[in-house]
Amino acid sequence: MEKAEIGLIGLGTMGSNLALNIAEKGHRIAVFNRTPARTQAFVESAGALRDMVVPCASIEELTDAIRPPRPVIIMVLAGTPVDEQIAALRGVMSANDIIIDAGNANFRDTMRRFKELEGSGLTFIGMGVSGGEEGARHGPSIMVGGTPESYQRVEGVLTAISAKFKGEPCAAWLGTDGAGHFVKTIHNGIEYADMQMIAEIYGILRDGLGMRPKEIAPVFAGWNKGRLESYLIEITASVLEADDPKTGRPVVDIILDRAGQKGTGKWSVIEAQQLGIPATAIEAAVAARVLSSMKDERLAAEKAYGANALKFAGDRGDVLGDLELALFAGKIAAYAQGFAVMAGASKEFGWNLPMPTIAKIWRAGCIIRSQFLDTIAEAFGKADPSTNLLMVPAFVEMMGKAHPSLRRIVARAAEAGLPVPALSSALAYFDGYRQGRGSTDLTQAQRDFFGAHGFERIDAPGAFHGPWGSGAA
Structure with a gap:
C-alpha cells in the first residue's frame, strides 16, 4: 500500500475534520484513536475520501504507515x-521524525517539549490552528513554530489545507519552538477583546436604545459592508436574526449571560504582564467573562443597587454612527496591543516574528479574519515590526477620525449605567499612550517617599531622592 504523507492521533471533532481536510486535498493520511470504535466510525463516515485514509489499530502501525521522515x-x-x-x-519513532501538537497549548509547554526532544533525533512543532470546526474541515489559519527544516517537510500539506486569501495560503512558519502557539494565544486574546467590544455595543443597542434583536441584526449586517467587515460582525448579525425553535423567541434572548473560557485569553494577559506590555482591552475582556460567571452575585447586586439603565437620548442615526466608529476605534486599540505583545515576545525569545505575515495568515480561516487585517499587513510591510500600530500613518489617520466617537460612547454609557469595560479600557489606553507627560511623576514621588526607590529628574541624568525629611518611612 502507498505510504501516507502524514499521520494524525485523536479523532475528536477537530482531529476528524482536519484529517478529512488533509485527505480531500490529496494527501494520504494515517489515523489512530485510542478508542478503536472511533477510528472505525471515522473511516466509515469518510465517504469518497475513504481511500485516502489509512486506519491504524496502534501507534506502531500508524508510524509504519507514514513515509519517512514521519510527521504525526x-x-x-x-x-x-x-x-x-x-x-x-x-x-x-525514528531519527528526523516530527511530532506536531496542533492543540491549544500553552506556548511555554511547547518550548519545554521542544527542548526535551533535543538530542533525541526527533523534532517538535507547535502549531496553532484557528477557525474552529469549520476551519479545520475546509481551511484554517495555521501558525507554525519549530525548525525551518521540520516545517519544510510538512509545508506542502499545511499550505494545501489552509484557508486561502485571494489564492494566498493562510499558513506560515513564524519562528522556532513556541512561536506558533504564542501567536495563536495572542490571536485568541485579540478575539476575546473583539467579541467583548461587540457585546458591549450590542448592550448599548439593546438597553441604551431599546432595540430588539431583529432590529439590531441589520445594523451589524450593514456595518459588515464597511470598515468593520469581519467574520465576527457577520456572525453577530446572523445570531441576532435567529429564532429559538422551541419558544419562537430570538435565540439570544434565551441564552444565559454566563460566558466560559478555555484559558488562552488568560494566558495572553499573563504573558503581556510578564513582558511589561499593556494589553488593557484584552485584560478587560477576560475580566468581563469572569464577572459574567458570577451570575448569582450579579443578581443579588441588582437587587441591592438596582439596574435602571438610562436610555440614550438624541437622534438614533447619530448614535449608530458613533457606535460604529467607537467599535472601530476600540478594535484598532485592541489589535495595537496584541501586536505590541507579539513584538515584545519576539524580542524576548529571539523569534523575529514576521508581523506582516501574521496579519496575512489571519485574513482568512481564523475567527478574527477581517478586511482590517489586510490594512495591518500592508502597514507593517512599510514599518518597523516593533512599531506600535497606533503610530503607523494609516492608523494615525483612522484613529484620529474614530476616537472622538469612542469617547462620546464611553461617556454616555457611563452616564447611563451601561458597562463597557473593553471599550473604556481601549480609550484609556489610547489617551495614556498619547499623553506626553502623564501623572506617574506623583507615583514615583510616593514610591520614593515610602520606599526610597528613587526617581529620575527631567533636568539631569541619574537617580535622585526627594527632600521628604522625617516624614518618610
Whole structure:
C-alpha cells in the first residue's frame, strides 16, 4: 500500500475534520484513536475520501504507515495528555521524525517539549490552528513554530489545507519552538477583546436604545459592508436574526449571560504582564467573562443597587454612527496591543516574528479574519515590526477620525449605567499612550517617599531622592 504523507492521533471533532481536510486535498493520511470504535466510525463516515485514509489499530502501525521522515499530528486535550502521547511516540519513532501538537497549548509547554526532544533525533512543532470546526474541515489559519527544516517537510500539506486569501495560503512558519502557539494565544486574546467590544455595543443597542434583536441584526449586517467587515460582525448579525425553535423567541434572548473560557485569553494577559506590555482591552475582556460567571452575585447586586439603565437620548442615526466608529476605534486599540505583545515576545525569545505575515495568515480561516487585517499587513510591510500600530500613518489617520466617537460612547454609557469595560479600557489606553507627560511623576514621588526607590529628574541624568525629611518611612 502507498505510504501516507502524514499521520494524525485523536479523532475528536477537530482531529476528524482536519484529517478529512488533509485527505480531500490529496494527501494520504494515517489515523489512530485510542478508542478503536472511533477510528472505525471515522473511516466509515469518510465517504469518497475513504481511500485516502489509512486506519491504524496502534501507534506502531500508524508510524509504519507514514513515509519517512514521519510527521504525526497530535489532536488531544492540552496538558498532560499531550506529554503522554509524546512519550508513547518516542518509543516508536525514528531519527528526523516530527511530532506536531496542533492543540491549544500553552506556548511555554511547547518550548519545554521542544527542548526535551533535543538530542533525541526527533523534532517538535507547535502549531496553532484557528477557525474552529469549520476551519479545520475546509481551511484554517495555521501558525507554525519549530525548525525551518521540520516545517519544510510538512509545508506542502499545511499550505494545501489552509484557508486561502485571494489564492494566498493562510499558513506560515513564524519562528522556532513556541512561536506558533504564542501567536495563536495572542490571536485568541485579540478575539476575546473583539467579541467583548461587540457585546458591549450590542448592550448599548439593546438597553441604551431599546432595540430588539431583529432590529439590531441589520445594523451589524450593514456595518459588515464597511470598515468593520469581519467574520465576527457577520456572525453577530446572523445570531441576532435567529429564532429559538422551541419558544419562537430570538435565540439570544434565551441564552444565559454566563460566558466560559478555555484559558488562552488568560494566558495572553499573563504573558503581556510578564513582558511589561499593556494589553488593557484584552485584560478587560477576560475580566468581563469572569464577572459574567458570577451570575448569582450579579443578581443579588441588582437587587441591592438596582439596574435602571438610562436610555440614550438624541437622534438614533447619530448614535449608530458613533457606535460604529467607537467599535472601530476600540478594535484598532485592541489589535495595537496584541501586536505590541507579539513584538515584545519576539524580542524576548529571539523569534523575529514576521508581523506582516501574521496579519496575512489571519485574513482568512481564523475567527478574527477581517478586511482590517489586510490594512495591518500592508502597514507593517512599510514599518518597523516593533512599531506600535497606533503610530503607523494609516492608523494615525483612522484613529484620529474614530476616537472622538469612542469617547462620546464611553461617556454616555457611563452616564447611563451601561458597562463597557473593553471599550473604556481601549480609550484609556489610547489617551495614556498619547499623553506626553502623564501623572506617574506623583507615583514615583510616593514610591520614593515610602520606599526610597528613587526617581529620575527631567533636568539631569541619574537617580535622585526627594527632600521628604522625617516624614518618610
